[in-house]
Amino acid sequence: MAKVMKSMDGNTAAAHVAYAFTEVAAIYPITPSSPMAEAVDEWSAHGRKNIFGQQVKVVEMQSEAGAAGTVHGSLAAGALTTTFTASQGLLLMIPNMYKIAGELLPGVFHVSARAVAGHALSIFGDHSDVMACRQTGFALLASGSVQEVMDLAGVAHLSAIKGRVPFLHFFDGFRTSHEIQKIEVLDYEDLAKLVDYDAVREFKKRALNPERPVTRGTAQNPDIFFQAKEAANPFYLAIPEVVEEYMNKINELTGRNYKLFNYYGHPEAERVIVAMGSVCETIEETVDYLMAQGEKVGVLRVHLFRPFSVKHFLAEMPKTVKKIAVLDRTKEPGSLGEPLYQDVCTVYFEADNRPVIVGGRYGLGSKDTTPTHIKAVFDNLKADSPKNHFTVGIVDDVTNTSLPVGETIDTTPEGTTCCKFWGFGSDGTVGANKSAIKIIGDNTDMYAQAYFSYDSKKSGGVTVSHLRFGHKPIRSTYLIDKADFIACHNPAYIGKYDVLAGLKDGGTFLLNCQWTKEELDEKLPASVKNYLAKHNINFYIINAVDIAQEIGLGGRINMIMQSAFFKLANIIPIEDAVKHLKEAIVKSYGHKGEKIVQMNYLAVDKGIEALQKVEVPASWAQAQDEAAAEVDAPDFIKNVADVMNRQEGDKLPVSAFVGREDGTFPMGTSRYEKRGIAVNVPEWQPETCIQCNQCAFVCPHAAIRAFLVNEEEAKNAPEAFVSKKATGKGFEGLNFRIQVSPLDCTGCGVCVNTCPSKPKSLVLKPLESQAAQVECWDYAMKLSPKENPMGVNTVKGSQFQQPLLEFSGACAGCAETPYARLVTQLFGDRMMIANATGCSSIWGGSAPSTPYCTNKDGHGPTWANSLFEDNAEYGYGMFLAVKQTREKLASLMREAMELNIPEELKDAFKLWLDNMNDARTTKEAALKMIPILQEYKAEDANVQKLLDEIYDMREYFVKKSQWIFGGDGWAYDIGFGGLDHVLASGEDVNILVFDTEVYSNTGGQSSKATPTAAVAQFAAAGKRTKKKDLGRIAMSYGYVYVAQVAMGANQNQLLKALIEAESYPGPSLIIAYAPCIAHGIRGGMGNSQLRQKEAVEAGYWHLYRYNPLLKEQGKNPFILDSKEPTADFKEFLMGEVRYSSLKATFPELADELFEKAAKDAKERYEAYKKLAEM
DSSP states (O other), X not given: OOOEEEEEEHHHXXXXXXXXXXXEEEEOOOTTTHHHHHHHHHHXXXXXXXXXXXOOEEEEOSSHHHHHHHHHHHHHTTOOEEEXXXXXXHHHTHHHHHHHHHTTOOOEEEEEEOXXXXXXXOOSOOSHHHHTXXXXXXEEEEOOSHHHHHHHHHHHHHHHHHHOOOEEEEEETTTTTSOEEEEEEOOHHHHHTTOOHHHHXXXXXXXXXXXXXXXXXXXXXXXXXXXXXXTTHHHHHHHHHHHHHHXXXXXHXXXXXXXXXXXXXXXXXXXXXXXXXXXXXXXXXXXXXXXXXXXXXXXXXXXEEEXXXXXXXXXXXXXXXXXXXXXXXXXXXXXXXXXXXXXXXXXXXXOTTOOEEEEEEEOGGGOOOOHXXXXXXXXXXXXXXOOSSEEESSOOOSSOOBOOOOSOOOOOOTTOEEEEEEEETTSSHHHHHHHHXXXXXXXXXXXXXXXXXXXXXXXXXXXXXXXXXXXXXXXXXXXXXXXXXXXXXXXXXXXXXXXXXXXXXEEEEEEEOSOOGGGHHHHSOHHHHHHHHHXXXXXXXXXXXXXXXXXXXXXXXXXXXXXXXXXXXXXXXXXXXXXXXXXXXXXXXXXXXXXXXXXXXXXXXXXXHTOEEEOXXXXXXXXXOOOOXXXXXXXXXXXXXXXXXXXXXXXXXXXXXXXXXXXXXXXXXXXXXXXXXXXXXXXEOGGGOOOOOHHHHHOTTSOEEEEEEEHXXXXXXXXXXXXXXXXXXXXXXXXXXXXXXXXXXXXXXXXXXXXXXXXXXXXXXXGXXXXXXXXXXXXXXXXXXXXXXXXXXXXXXXXXXXXXXXXXXXXXXXXXXXXXXXXXXXXXXXXXXXXXXXXXXXXXXXXXXXXXXXXXXXXXXXXXXXXXXXXXXXXXXXXXXXXXXXXXHHHHHHHHHXXXXXXXXXXXXXXXXXXXXXXXXXXXXHHHHHHHHHHOOOSSHHHHHHHHHHHHTGGXXXXXXXXXXEEHIIIIIITHHHHHHHHHTTOSOEEEEEEOSEETTTTSEEOTTSOTTOOBBTBXXXXXXXXXXXXXXXXXXXXXXXXXXXXXXXXXXXXXXXXXXXXXXXXXXXEEXXXXXXXXXXXXXXXXXXXXXXXXXXXXXXXXXXXXXXXXXXXXXXXXXXXXXXXXXXXXXXXXXXXXXXXXXXXXXXXXXXXXXXXXXXXXXXXXXXXXXX
């Protein structure tokens, strides 16, 4: 059969092969493995058949532990079953992996290997998860490139079937899972011929079945357990030959050459690196470079890591080897060496001619590993006594493990074109580049590669796309450091990041900006002008922002920039590029409607027409900037955070983290970022403002705030700092001002859309027009703190409180952050937050950006993240620790009251003891106790010692407010068991669920919060079952405070619910509707608050409060705050792509499911009405 070449990433390659051999797939979403399962689900929904002639049955479980249990059960009952996972998800599967291996079941786990969270979370790649599974009894098979994933995934399935040993097939998370390469695609007919159908039949005949019943999984005593364990040895001894057999069959099919260990390099090499995974590609490139210089070097690539075959290892290793460096992509603290290193040492343990063997660590958390680093490893082996237990790719100036790195070497094959694109998260740059790579790869005879790096923000962060094209195979599994073409899609990056770094002499630079040619001399920093002039750069500009807005695409500039790239790069004829781009538009956006397709067609044409060549003046080579003013910021900001924010964190040495080894970061670092990423920002119109503060109430980033100004402050204010007389009782002598921080605003427009005044008191203006407001913001930050004239229990009054969550990395228009920010304004100075992994932990605590901050007293929310699955328990543990500590404090106070101490101190102690769980009174008592304890000196040493102990515990005087934050994926699914248990405990904890109705952080997968008919990952044809009613489940206890809220629908109800919940002396659960970028809202995320209002009006979402305290008053505890729906339900659904796309793809099914969704919503409302009428 003719070879089929296609551009795809490693996840897609694994999914393609897995689908062929899979009957059932049980999964749970986790980055970066989710796309494998999503592809399988989508193919199944559209009718693709596996080699057995069936569509794969895909089930999404509540957790990875649940998925592993389902895999086990499905295998036990005779279906060939697969799962896809990574990191903590894989570790949750370990107990079932033991069972699957112990029962010799042919399951296959495809793992995009990822770091396991320790001192911090990392979603990026290394082998720490896989290495934690060595003991389970699974065979471990490593792939190092996208093509290897395609080829060896089949070997895993075929060998598992024939050998009766389950396989874990792994490849590097992100570097391979998300790297796009042009590869040969294996055909299902060819794969089907390789299956041992007798083994398949025997497997099915061994399955559990009442027609031939067996007992399996008994409990065994010490008399036989050991022997029974050892009985499986022959199966493991046979696996290397089984794998070798199938590798040879894949070799015959493809013409490639796979072995258990593949050697590449000089046949008489003296220095050899042993490694596995994507780094082997980089090592091969480096080996070619060094051999061309006459060096005898090589690399031994490990494929079958478990069972480890010494025979096959020695057969491949050159007999001439004198020194070996083993590279491990994991760290095992306290061990004598990492796993692969120890295996290689064991291989040579009894050898007479044992070479020198050293080991080192590389690439943890996707740390880039380049040919220059690999050369350093080979250079280390030249030493008489090479450094052992080294690190490479970092500077370890603490324990001095790192290898010195020499001059940068370039190993890129001749004729390879390298391109970099600096994009803005959600502007479509990454999607466009994925499309570009596929256009070139699939429509030419060229090889193509794409990889994407990101910062830690949600949409709105920095994205850098790395694309390579050439006529030779591309093995460069590292970021581009020398580029032929660089595009910067956001002018805010100029001067902030070194976007031109590595652009070759005579290369091309494309800048998207709203500046004219004439303005460039003023706008570009000297460093950029110097580089353009000194390196003879071909410089072009394009105003894609205005074009996109004229066309109706908003901020989606991707198609404009992509067509401009094809015009300038000239990799394929522009006519062909336009044709393929427009075909890709239909494929990508066809389901969104003809209007979207036509707008993108126009964008392609405009991108070519609007390019402007800039003649670079020779004078730019001598351009100089005025010295920048010294920034007044803490050392951590200047020496660590700013370096990371410039995308230069790779340069930081280990010593930068001395003193914060446990992962602790300072509070409030986000205020120093000043990203300036918005195109347009709101400008306050004081003359029409009604001083309602709703704009500040809904702002996702706390970038617009209400301030009260006294007469002196108004007099000394900058000219642009206009204020007006504050209205209302208690505001006498004060002026009022709404202040925007232009450099922190993301330009979502939520505030403008929420503003009730007519005409609007906020108008979106270009960012550059608001330069004067930067000084005004700085002035507002220095205003004196004032007593809130209104208190916090009104919408207006709450916004005179300082937000203790600000400038997070959340998406523009995010509906989660306004809830969290409001909670910090109400209770922030005494809050403890346990945050489930997910969107809210990423915008809440991604290094170096920490948006939770402190007030004037240095108090603020203390925030921590444990894992995804255990967040409720984690928060409960925090609560128990504080409770126990405060009970100790209470016992000390009681003891002190029996002694000879001042009466005023006794009175303060009594006040505290009588009200220790009342926030207001404990604050009052603290203010009385602290000064006395500071000043009073007891004559009796024992009394003084006791009082000193009480004083030392003063941080526990004020009652803490324990909060547990997380999304619906956590609350409804993986964390539900813990959430339920913590609520059932009856303890005083507050749970806030951001209900986006999908797994937002991992890419929009269906959860049990997803309503009927919604299209999501794992619900490609619309979800068939209704949304779980989490609130009613919690209400069934009778002693849990429960509320369902939607800020955009009823701000007062939300405020009332939060205050009631926090003051309730028991567990509370608040479920907050949060429209998400994953929903595809018509009109964009600027309408996120409006969508909440529409949801309630249509009866899609309902507002209520269940307050158990009302029962004690003889009242109905359930209050329905929603009115009877007045808007059209189906019309509401069509306002979001997650519903409207179902109508476009499966129209008949859509009508049926829309009907069911409306019925489900009506049933829910009727149930609430009955509760309210009881």
